[in-house]
Amino acid sequence: MAVVESYSPCPCGSGQKYKWCCQKGEAYAERARRLFEGGQAALAIGALDEGLCKDPQNAWLLTRKALYLVNRNEPEVAKEALRQAFPKQPKNLAAHILIMQLVLETEGAVGGAAQLQQALMAFDRGERTALVELVRLVGSVLAEAAEFPAALKHLWLEQQLGPSPESKSESLIRMLQTSPGVSPWLKNPYRLAEPPDGLSADVHARFTEALRWAEEGLWSTAAAAFELLSTEETAGLEADHNLGLCRLWLADDAGAVEAFPRSIARRGATTEAVDLAALCQEIAPLGPDDQVEQVQWIWPLLDREGLLRTLRADPAVHEEPPGPIDPEDPGSPEVERFGWFDRPMVEARRGLNAREIPRFVGRVLVGQEIVALETFDDGRLDALGERFTTLAGATIAPAHPKTRVLGTVAAAAVALMFERLLPEGMDRDEVSRLDRELGVLAIREVWPNTPMPYLGGRTPLEAAAAGDAEVPLRAAVFQLELSREPWHDEIDFGAMRAMLKIGPEPEIDPETVDLQRLHLARLALVPVERLSDERLIEFYVRAKSMMQVQALERATRALIARPSATAKSGLEPSVLYSDLVILSSGRGRDDEAFDWLRRGRQADPPAARARLAPVWDMLEIRLKSRTQWPESWVPDLAVVIDRYRDHPASNQSILMSLIDMGLIRVVPGAEGADEMRVDARPLQALLAEYGPRVTTASGQLGVSATKGGIWTPGSATGGGGAIWTPGSGSSSGAPAARTPPVPGGEKPKRIIPGR
Numbered sequence: 091m092a093v094v095e096s097y098s099p100c101p102c103g104s105g106q107k108y109k110w111c112c113q114k115g116e117a118y119a120e121r122a123r124r125l126f127e128g129g130q131a132a133l134a135i136g137a138l139d140e141g142l143c144k145d146p147q148n149a150w151l152l153t154r155k156a157l158y159l160v161n162r163n164e165p166e167v168a169k170e171a172l173r174q175a176f177p178k179q180p181k182n183l184a185a186h187i188l189i190m191q192l193v194l195e196t197e198g199a200v201g202g203a204a205q206l207q208q209a210l211m212a213f214d215r216g217e218r219t220a221l222v223e224l225v226r227l228v229g230s231v232l233a234e235a236a237e238f239p240a241a242l243k244h245l246w247l248e249q250q251l252g253p254s255p256e257s258k259s260e261s262l263i264r265m266l267q268t269s270p271g272v273s274p275w276l277k278n279p280y281r282l283a284e285p286p287d288g289l290s291a292d293v294h295a296r297f298t299e300a301l302r303w304a305e306e307g308l309w310s311t312a313a314a315a316f317e318l319l320s321t322e323e324t325a326g327l328e329a330d331h332n333l334g335l336c337r338l339w340l341a342d343d344a345g346a347v348e349a350f351p352r353s354i355a356r357r358g359a360t361t362e363a364v365d366l367a368a369l370c371q372e373i374a375p376l377g378p379d380d381q382v383e384q385v386q387w388i389w390p391l392l393d394r395e396g397l398l399r400t401l402r403a404d405p406a407v408h409e410e411p412p413g414p415i416d417p418e419d420p421g422s423p424e425v426e427r428f429g430w431f432d433r434p435m436v437e438a439r440r441g442l443n444a445r446e447i448p449r450f451v452g453r454v455l456v457g458q459e460i461v462a463l464e465t466f467d468d469g470r471l472d473a474l475g476e477r478f479t480t481l482a483g484a485t486i487a488p489a490h491p492k493t494r495v496l497g498t499v500a501a502a503a504v505a506l507m508f509e510r511l512l513p514e515g516m517d518r519d520e521v522s523r524l525d526r527e528l529g530v531l532a533i534r535e536v537w538p539n540t541p542m543p544y545l546g547g548r549t550p551l552e553a554a555a556a557g558d559a560e561v562p563l564r565a566a567v568f569q570l571e572l573s574r575e576p577w578h579d580e581i582d583f584g585a586m587r588a589m590l591k592i593g594p595e596p597e598i599d600p601e602t603v604d605l606q607r608l609h610l611a612r613l614a615l616v617p618v619e620r621l622s623d624e625r626l627i628e629f630y631v632r633a634k635s636m637m638q639v640q641a642l643e644r645a646t647r648a649l650i651a652r653p654s655a656t657a658k659s660g661l662e663p664s665v666l667y668s669d670l671v672i673l674s675s676g677r678g679r680d681d682e683a684f685d686w687l688r689r690g691r692q693a694d695p696p697a698a699r700a701r702l703a704p705v706w707d708m709l710e711i712r713l714k715s716r717t718q719w720p721e722s723w724v725p726d727l728a729v730v731i732d733r734y735r736d737h738p739a740s741n742q743s744i745l746m747s748l749i750d751m752g753l754i755r756v757v758p759g760a761e762g763a764d765e766m767r768v769d770a771r772p773l774q775a776l777l778a779e780y781g782p783r784v785t786t787a788s789g790q791l792g793v794s795a796t797k798g799g800i801w802t803p804g805s806a807t808g809g810g811g812a813i814w815t816p817g818s819g820s821s822s823g824a825p826a827a828r829t830p831p832v833p834g835g836e837k838p839k840r841i842i843p844g845r
Contacts, residue, residue, distance in 0.1 A: 118142075119154055131162055147178035153185055156192075165196050180212040183220055190224050199235035200341045202228045203244070207310040207340070215306060219252050225307075226259050232341055233262060238276040239373075240341035242266055247307040268637040270574060270676070274610035275369045277636065280335050281607075283328035293322050300332070309336040313345075320352065327356040334366075343373040359560050361596060365609050367565035371544045380543040381498040386455070386462040387475055387491035389482075397456060397485035398426060404481065405434035406448065408511055415455050415462065426456040430474070431511060438513035440520060444527035450509040454478070461486060464496070466504050505540045506532050518717065522576065522678055529577025533570065538589070542566070554590040564592050572611060574639055576678050605629050613641035618648045623655035630659075634669070643673045663693040664702050671709060680717050687713065704730070704740035708747040715751065724780035748773060 118141025126134035138155045142148060152175040159168035172189040175182055186209045194202040206228045209221055229244030245259040266272055282304055285297040300315035313336035319329035330353040337345035347370050354370075357363040391397065401407050408429040414422035431448035452465030452474050463478050465471055479486070508528045512521060538550045544562045545553040553559035567590065571583050587594060598612065600620040605628050608616070613633055618641075621629055626648055633641040646669045649656050656663065667690025674683035691699075691706050707730045714723035734740035745768070748754040753773040 119150055122151075122154060122158070126158055126161075131158055134158055135162075147175060149175040149179045149182050149185060153182075153188060156185075156188060160192070165192050168192055169196070176208075176212070181217070186212070186221070187224065190227070194227070194231055199228070199231045199237055199240075202231055203240060203341050204310070206244075207308065210307055211311060218307075222248055222251050225251060229259065230262060233266060235341075237341040237343075238266060238272050239280075239338050242277060242279075243309075243339040250307070267635060270637050270639055273372055273569075274572065274613075274636070274638060275365065275372050275569075278365075278369075278610045280338070282335060283331045286325060286328050288324050289322075293319065293325055297325060297329070304332065304336055309339045312336050313340070317349075320349070327353055330356070331366075338369075338373070344375050346370075347374045354561060359564075361609075361612065363561050364564045364568060364595070365611060367544070367561045368569055368611070371562070371565055371569070374543060376498075376500055376543060379547065380501055382466050382468040382501045382504055383498055384464070384496040385467050385471065386464045386494040386496060387471075387478075388460050388462045388494060389479075389489065389491050390487040391457070391459055391461050391485065392487055393485040394456065394458065397461060397482055400481060400483075400485065401428050401454060401456070406431050407454070408435065410453075415457060423457060425462075428454040428456070429511065430454055430478075435511065436513055438515040442513075442516075442520065442524065444524050444531055447510040447512060447524065447528070450507075450511065462494075463491070466499065468501060468504050502540050502542055506536055508532050526576045526580055529575055530580045533577055533581055534586075537570075538586075550590055554592075557591065560592055563590050564595070567592065568595060568611065572614060572640060574677060578677075600625070605632060610636050610638055613638045614644075616641065618644050621648075623652060623658055626652070626655050627659040639673060639676070642669065646670055646673070662698070663695075664690055664698070664705065666690075667693060668705070668709060671713070675713055675716060680713065683713055684710075701739070704734050704737070704743050707733075708744055712747065712751060720776060720780045724776055725782045728777055728781045 118137050122134040122137040122141075125131075125137060135155055135158050138151045138158070141151050142155070145151070152171050156168040156171045159165070159171065169189055169192050172185050172192075175185050179185070190202060190205055190209070193205040197205075206221075206224060209224060210218060213221060225244055225248040229241050229248060232238075232241035232244060235241075242263060245263050248259045267277055282301055285294050285301070289297065296315060297319055300312045300319065303309075303315065304312035313333055316329045316333035316336060319325050320333055322329065330349050334346045334349035334353060337343075337349060350366050350370050354363045354366050357366075402409060408431065410427040410429055412424050413427055415425045416422040429450060430452045432451050433448045435448060436442065436446050451470060452463060455462040455464060461482070463475060465474055475491070508531070510524075510528060512524060516524075541547045541549055542553075544566070545559055548556070548559075550563060550566065553563060567583065567587060570581070570586075571578075584594070595612070595615055598608070598616050600617050603616060605613075605616075605625060613629070613636075616629065618626060618629060626645065630642070630645040630649060632638075633645050646666050649659070649661070650663070650666050650670075656666065667686055670686040671683050671690065674680075674686055687706065687710055694702050711723060711727050711730060714726065731744060734744060745754065749756060749768075753770075753776060755769040755772065757767055757769050
């Protein structure tokens, strides 16, 4: 009896009738199945190979073979088997899905993008909706790999092809666009250049055809066409521009950086050239000369306790919590860890100079039988190794250390690191001041004298003296000007540009600028005060939707100063003021953030104050969580939760804030993935340790928190909480709670991380 009816769809996934597709392989497929189910995978693959000898491109046998090979952990052979099916059945969707999964697992996001191009080319234009899920999958994996331009373009392509109702691409696009951590040069919606005037009919036709391919998502095919067109003198600039974009959208960063400079050179010192140069600086892969190795020198231990005593007695060594010797290995043994600094620790005092703070130079990891010195091989390794062996003395074996390379890091990044250890007892204002001063030292003194890959290994000062690097220098300084780091406001960028012999970026005419097409980075240069009410609202919406912080802050301030524009937009004052609270807090200007919060409460119309009160209360809690220890703000949080316990609308608002703060987690419910449940245990632990110690009028706070009975938004009691329905949304970019110390533990030590 036949396993599959003759006129049923073929099990190979081709969409054809079984009778005219893979029926010849039925006997071999069935014998292989029985063998495989009996635990004889090798014999099962042999049975399939026997059938393939008679029908080499039988897609059913090839996909079955690939599945068995995957089960045997042989993904490379499995991919080769699937590729043999495509010459006969280029539109076999099942084979495309399976090979995509294998490529993503073995070759990563970039390999997946290349494989998707083959799938797109195999299907006709009207048939590509079948590949929507593959496009979304590749876009998601590219986002996880931080290939943001390619991720966004793939997700937009999914929308273009026709997303499924369950698609999450829109939310992922919004997440990437509104993330302040994604550079404006990486999420700017770049556009392909149109064919220039003066082309011959043949060149114009080829250029137009390449544009059509690119618009359809066939970026690999379009790139090949634009590469040929780049040799045409009249089309070179535009062809190289489009070639760079197609490669960028394929996550081929090396290929993009090869094409863009040719376009930049033809443009001259224009704003378009500067923006492309900034993009190249962000995506350019590092060459061997631009990297330094992070290494461990490892010695056998002779006297572990003696070495530990020596390290703990050294004033330039700081003991850290124990941890794995290899954080990337879950099974790595735990070791004692010591940070090593270039000088002894200093005493806490007000007015401490940033230059006095000890600088991190390496780390010592003490195991049971070995000790490792971990640092960067940027010139410090030999001297630090000699310093360590002198310190360790007879506690380690007098042998040459074993070298273990942990990885490579950008040499410029290592030079600009200012990981320092601040003395205990420093108050928050002093910590913030020193943080800024350390950043200022790095940008003013170290950066101008650090060799940069985009300057051919020269330092910015050397390139400025040569006078042949205006565009890359402008691009680099422009990126610093848009930085959100604490040191930003302390830098005189005008003086920096003068030192590097480059002028300011050109002014933007508010009357004529196309606010929708202007590069995202240049929104910060628009004089918003001179925009009309309508254009100011348009500017605000774009700046906020793409989270351009400097532009958004200026636009928000301008709207607050223009009640007429705010009224036209339909925006509530609370939205604008809360924007400024979040923006000020994000830049470490906490006093300013609290002032905006106070002014926002006052700006609410009387009729809206009751409705908006919980929003302001929770925003105030979140601000406090950034600036105060839990014992200061958690009691206030308990009061806010109790205050609105009988108000359903307020309850939902507070719940979303607590989820954003990480104090309530959303977990799958018992009934399945479509049902979600709130887990209030992090909140309960915090309230139990730091909450009020007396019961309030409601009888639900204070001591009850220690018993797990604290009421939380959305639930009658603590523990599992109630069902939470996704889709109610939450505010993005709001101040997040600082991770609270473990109840009963010590406050975290003040260590400024490397930048």
